[in-house]
Amino acid sequence: MTKTRSLLRSILYVPGANARALEKSDGLAADGIIYDLEDAVAPEAKGPSREKLREHLAASRFPGLKIVRINPIETREGTEDLLMARGSGIDAVLLPKVEDGDMLEAAARALDEMDAPAGLRLWAMIETPRGIARAEKIARKGVRGRLSAFVVGTNDIRLATDIQPDAGRTELLPWLMQIVLAAKANGLYVLDGVFGDLRDGEGLRLECAAGRRMGFDGKTLIHPAQIDPANAAFGPSEAEIGEAEAIVAAFERPDNAGRGVIQLDGRMVERLHLTQARRVLLRRDEIATRSFETPSNDA
Ligand SMILES: CC(C)(COP(=O)(O)OP(=O)(O)OC[C@H]1O[C@@H](n2cnc3c(N)ncnc32)[C@H](O)[C@@H]1OP(=O)(O)O)[C@@H](O)C(=O)NCCC(=O)NCCSC(=O)C[C@H](O)C(=O)O
Ligand SMILES: [Mg+2]
Numbered sequence: 001m002t003k004t005r006s007l008l009r010s011i012l013y014v015p016g017a018n019a020r021a022l023e024k025s026d027g028l029a030a031d032g033i034i035y036d037l038e039d040a041v042a043p044e045a046k047g048p049s050r051e052k053l054r055e056h057l058a059a060s061r062f063p064g065l066k067i068v069r070i071n072p073i074e075t076r077e078g079t080e081d082l083l084m085a086r087g088s089g090i091d092a093v094l095l096p097k098v099e100d101g102d103m104l105e106a107a108a109r110a111l112d113e114m115d116a117p118a119g120l121r122l123w124a125m126i127e128t129p130r131g132i133a134r135a136e137k138i139a140r141k142g143v144r145g146r147l148s149a150f151v152v153g154t155n156d157i158r159l160a161t162d163i164q165p166d167a168g169r170t171e172l173l174p175w176l177m178q179i180v181l182a183a184k185a186n187g188l189y190v191l192d193g194v195f196g197d198l199r200d201g202e203g204l205r206l207e208c209a210a211g212r213r214m215g216f217d218g219k220t221l222i223h224p225a226q227i228d229p230a231n232a233a234f235g236p237s238e239a240e241i242g243e244a245e246a247i248v249a250a251f252e253r254p255d256n257a258g259r260g261v262i263q264l265d266g267r268m269v270e271r272l273h274l275t276q277a278r279r280v281l282l283r284r285d286e287i288a289t290r291s292f293e294t295p296s297n298d299a
Helices: 019-025 043-059 076-086 101-113 129-133 135-142 154-161 170-185 201-214 224-234 238-252 271-289
Strands: 010-015 032-036 065-069 092-095 121-126 147-152 189-192 218-221 261-264 267-270
Touching (some): 010 224, 032 043, 101 135, 129 154, 129 170, 135 147, 201 218, 201 224, 238 271
Parallel strands (some): 010 032, 010 218, 092 121, 147 189
């Protein structure tokens, strides 16, 4: 499977109940917006927020990915949210607290029965102990349906487990890597959890950099000021672009034609590095044109 990486560096949560934030979100440089109808909306505001969001989406000119996080699908609010979301021109529905593949199967079946567009994907939040423990099974079952991404919910993980990780998230790392591995093994995108301290710019930068090293495709965010740091951390750096250009140029030299492995600046470079280098340049070009594509398992 050749996988073109779509831009998922910065995915901002916007509360469905906040008219000012919804209005502002249209002009932000995030790669995607998660319009939240779940935790960011008080129980009494669920219905009005859904209607507000319906109107907003109908008029929205946001050029990136649009995702709606619905309430649990087994609740009346969740079903109403899904009905609204399926006809609103969005790219994906984000399901909270996914704990088994059956939840994804039920959501995919509901979307089929609602005649939702085939390209409407499901994203799954992995944010409970059961969800983490079963991440690989969930991914394997989900990709047979509409699933295309995992989103980590570190706040709910903390709530459910009482884990109190240090600033480097040392204690969380095994669980985060388990989720990343389950996603990668099944061709899913995977997004890191939110960073809650709005005043700690350096902490955010470090957590974004760590997330990138861990293999996350991007970070979920809660405030517009977090977009630029996430875009910088998850986009290829100048150094990565320079190195990728050098690798592509080296393999294009006539004396290297047909060679599987070469030496470049004292390092062994194989054709798999050429594949990686092309990916970096593709991301550079995607960012330059800011062309947004709907992620899919086989895009
Ligand atoms: C945290 C906030 C409540 C802070 O909002 P506010 O006090 O208004 O901040 P500022 O004054 O600094 O805002 C400056 C301007 O930016 C706009 N703004 C703020 N946040 C957003 C946003 N998310 N999207 C769009 N625009 C935003 C303000 O309106 C101001 O605009 P202006 O008037 O023009 O100056 C707020 O940031 C917020 O609500 N953030 C999102 C919270 C949220 O969605 N939480 C739920 C998702 S996180 C989660 O659940 C993860 C997961 O499930 C888990 O378990 O971990
Ligand atoms: Mg959560």
